Amino acid sequence: MAGLASLVLADARFPGGGHVHSGGLEEAVSRGAVSDVESLGSFLRGRLRTAGRIAACFAAAAAHRARPAASHERTPRGEGFDEGSAREVPGEVGRGPAADAAAPADAAAPADAAAPADAAALSHERPPRGEGFDEGSARDVPGGGWGAMDAEFDARTPSAAQRAASRAQGRAALRAVRAAWPSPVLDALTSAHRHPHHPLLAGAVIGHAGEDPAAAARCVGYLAVSGPASAAVRLLGLDPFAVNAVLVALGPDLDELTAEAAALAAGPVADLPAPGAPVLDLMAESHVRHHRERVRLFAS
């Protein structure tokens, strides 16, 4: 069921720093690839089915694992919001491998330095495969839990610029999220990486607030296109009513995506889909390079 958290996170007025990112749209505009409502629609559909699909699936998986009473009945629902006592609760999300001291370093290394292939190798070598990390067995797996999910997301995001943009948005939203939904889940997530990927953060918050994985997928999938759509209005001066209609026309695609993400949420993270979008990857890289050479109005 959808609730307040997914509404707030999807609201353009949520103070999480989202308005400075264009999801590659600024670069597409500067190259002439997007110049009107029609080309914007095509850009958004492509983004939703690739980057948006990955983000939605990871948000759903994160929401599933952050749900307060989903798989550990011993955690009273109210306690999840009290940092001190929740730390003592056996089976609380993040008390598994991701919270181990060694895990953050393992998870962080491929994120920033090594090739994405390494990240994939890492998580396959030390598999979260087959286990949601609520289960006891995952606790013995270094790099499991949030750390493994972080690495899996990295592995599906070959552009370093996009990985950085995703972490920048996670970091940015963290400030507002901590103020609104203080929770031990956030500590566990940030112990895996201090700047979590945005879909993981959003999914964790939505799940911990008691919403289902589908709500997380819908929220994050929508954000994958609503940000660039708003950027297009600002950069190209497009008719806001027409742009809004284009967004709404993506409804069936978003429904499909949400259903898929919800169906996969409880399964192994390593098996989540990994669609590629080479042009978006290249544009993200190109955007960063142009930042150094001439003016850019958006951070990504």
Added chain:
Amino acid sequence: MISFDPTVADHDHHSPTPHTGRAVRIGIGGPVGSGKTALVAALARSLAGRVRLAVVTNDIYTTEDADFLRRAGVLDPQRVEAVQTGCCPHTAIRDDITANLDAIELLEERFASADEGGLELVLVESGGDNLTAVFSRGLVDRQIFVVDVAGGDKVPRKGGPGVTTADLLVINKTDLAPLVGADLGVMTGDAATIRGELPVIAQSLVEDPGAGEVGAWVLEQVAAVRAAV
């Protein structure tokens, strides 16, 4: 404090966010071309050696801007962070201050372990905006609003939150007043009327390249904010 909640009879429990030794933050806002970047450069020059400062700029930041500060020898590029505002300069300083807070944190972390000590002052320069722009109190401790005589001598009379509520109003480029037919007396008079007790400084960076009066005000504010910790 007025409570709008009819069910609350208790006093307001809200208290300001405590300072934790962080740098004092002063916002510098104002319309395009009013001289914000020039004021930042002047302050960086005149306050160097007296206060450890860094700058966050929300202006459309080009390599020319960076070069301007570097060439003027006023600020090490390490001390400048640029924020991209996604075409919404007022959002970035008021409604969603996240990108600016991230930039300030980055600067504070960069200089946290510096030999000479951490940052004492961060100047946050807004992108050029209109008269309704104002900084969030969650972002800055004090704010300066900069207008200039060439923008028309009716600007202070028009008011807007920048002119009416900023902790300091600076009327810039006074040397141009006779050239553009602006009546400086009208500007300062209107400003005083609309702002009451709040201070107004009229200055010309041509005549005073170090922005002496504004610099003195800034140092006072740094001392006052730090003393209030």
